[in-house]
Amino acid sequence: MDKARIYNRLGKIYDRINNEEDARVCKDIPDDVCRYTPLNYFLIIISNTLTQLGDVLSNPKTVLAWLMNYVNAPIFLISFIVPIRESGSMLPQIVIASYIRRMPVRKWVWVVGSLLQFVSIAGIGIVALHFEGEKAGWLIILLLITFSLARGLCSVASKDVLGKTIPKTRRGRLKGYASSFSGVLVIVAGLFMIFKTNSDTGIEFYGIVLFFAASLWVLAAAVYSGIKEYSGETAGGGNALKEAFDRLNILKKDKPFRNFVISRSLLLSSALTAPFYVVLAQNQLGTDIYILGLFIIANGIASSVSAPFWGKMADTSSKGVMVKAAIITSALGILVFAVISWVPFLRESSWFYPFTFFILGIAHSGVRLGRKTYIVDLAGGNKRTDYVAVSNTVIGVILLITGGISALVSLISVEGIILVLSFFGIAGAWTSSRLPDVED
Incomplete structure (x- = not known):
């Protein structure tokens, strides 16, 4: 099948799922790039689906924490893995963006x-297969730092490529489909882990899981390389650190962006x-591996069911999605606090915790899709790269x-922390x- 027929077929599918009729909507991207929109749309969905599944199979809150404990890494090193993975990919972005801005093609x-x-x-x-103890712990930490920096590269570049190749009012739906597809695959992974509960799951099994997760990023890179991206704006060749600090002035001068960053900070709740929902379940139900599988499945179903709806809503009002999702998160947290404190028959129920985690997964999916769509639509041209870098x-x-919020567990109850975060x-x-x- 030649390229013209492939583009034509992809175009028909794209028009159908996005309700396009006589003319394709191509807001804020050049007309000559519009004809590649369907191809880029599906390439981004596939690559995002692969990387999101890889993230689940190497999640620091579950797989990596278990792995480090299995190889007898020191507890103080285990406590660093979540902050390093999340903040390590964000902190350098303001400097990374200075270099990326100089590249006309950023895919x-x-x-x-x-x-x-x-x-x-x-x-x-x-490392898991060949090392143990403190040495294994430090090696995993170093590799996790590399992983986080690499995520930073992808985060800055992906927002800009999305803005250059996919028109407004279609970006949220794209993110929704990617989350939905990856959610289905996550459900399969959770069922597989439950199936393996009664078998011998030694270190070799978890090593295979990590190798499989790693391979997904290779496949995603191959898919993403096929995106048709036009040359965009570039910045001058100034000093990256100086440009980075100068760029922080955006927070002072740009009120809409500053307010978005404040909102995003509060929505971290x-x-x-x-993780505190998981801790509550462990405290009440025990630490059997099937419980972890149930949480993985609940989260996967939540993403699969809710993401397309959040995405479609985000194309109409991304800030509205952020508001609705935050209200769901907060109301759920207050409800969980009340149940744990005063409703013992629900507190001891095995279905209550996966169900609440399912609702939380729906809400968190909305928060992520809403704020990602909002920041891409808020910016234009090179401002998009700056906004993403400064925000992150x-x-x-x-x-x-x-x-260090986990240290509060020794001072107040787990459900108390959930209540405090609900107020945020x-x-x-x-x-x-x-x-x-x-x-608009």
């Missing part, structure tokens, strides 16, 4: 970042509460500060409602 930055993530996760698998750098600092979510819903609309 190759994403490809390089994806290949580096493959090397990092595969390296962790090798949807992500920060997730600030959030990285906040994550490091809140990374309420504040995030209020600040998000005051953001300007960016879809």
Whole structure:
């Protein structure tokens, strides 16, 4: 089948799922690039689906934490893996963006970042098979730092490539489909782990899981390299660090962007509460491996079911999605606090925790899709790269500060932490409602 027929077939599928009729909507991208929109649309969906599944199979809150404990790594090293993975990919972005801005075509930055993530996760698998104790722990930490920096490359580049290749009012739906497809694959992974509960799952099994996860980034890089990206704006050749600090002035001068960063910071509550739902289940039901499988499945179903709807809503009002998702997160947290404190028959129920995690997964999916769509639509041209870099750098600092929140467990109850984070979510819903609309 020749390229023209492939493009024509992809165009028909694209028009059908996006309800395009007489003329394709191509807001804020050149007309000569519009004909490649269907191809780029599906290539981005496939690559995002692969990397999101890889993220689940190498999740620091579950797989990597278990792995480090299995190889007898020191506890103090295990406590660093979540902050490093999340904030390590965000903090350097303000400097990375200075170099990326000089590149007229930026998809190759994403490809390089994806290949580096493959090397990092595969390296962790090798370390798990051949090292133990503190040495294994430090090697995993070093590889996780590399992984986080590579994620930073992909994060900055992906937003810009998305903005250059996919028109407004179609970006949220794209993200929704990618999350939905990866959610289905996550369900399969969770069922597989439950199936393996009664068999011998030694270190070799988890090594294979990590190698498989690593291979997904290679496949994603190959798919992403096929995107048709036109040459965009470039910045001058100034000093990267100086440009980085100068770029922070965006927070001072750009009020809509500053308010978005404040809202995004408060909306971190949807992500920060997730591990405490797991801790509650462990405290009440025990630590059998099937419980972890149930949580993985619940999260996968939540993404699969809700992401397309959130994505479609985000194309109409991305700030509205942020508000609704934050309200769900906060209301759920308050409900869970009440149940744990005063409703013993629900507190001891085995279905209650996976169900609440399912609802939280729906809400968190909305928060992520809403804020990702909002920041891409808010910016234009080179401002998009700057917005993503500054926003992620600030959030990285906040994550490091809140990374020690687990220490509060010794001072207040787990459900108390969920309640406190729910109040942050309420504040995030209020600040998000005051953001300007960016879809028109």
